Amino acid sequence: MDAVATARVDSWTWAVRLFKTRSLATAACRAGHVRVNGDRAKSAQPVHIGDEVRVRVAGFDRIMIVSRIVSKRVGASVAAECFEDNTPPPPPREEVALLPVRDRGAGRPTKRERRDIEKLRGRAETEH
Incomplete structure (x- = not known):
């Protein structure tokens, strides 16, 4: 068992493989995407x-309860024990609203495309 009683939140999130690099973990803390016990955490x-x-990754919160403190990056099997x-399971794909996606660089929609x-969004214009 580790003799370390605490670790920096950016170091711990990187060590248990929630972030690919330590600098990404620090940037997430600075941006307010990491919370410890409900409060925004500094790195x-x-x-x-x-x-x-709680770590916001790709628009969803991952909720972790710390069970072991590590300060050095560990293997995936050891990280899973930490x-x-x-985290609640993601909603089924059928429930996620499908939004029309325009190709990047396609410009503004034409009047017909806008209609x-x-x-699709259910806000069809009423005729006068």
């Missing part, structure tokens, strides 16, 4: 065993 904030760490994942988009 040097210590984490203890039993703390809840936290308890309480089609409004119709």
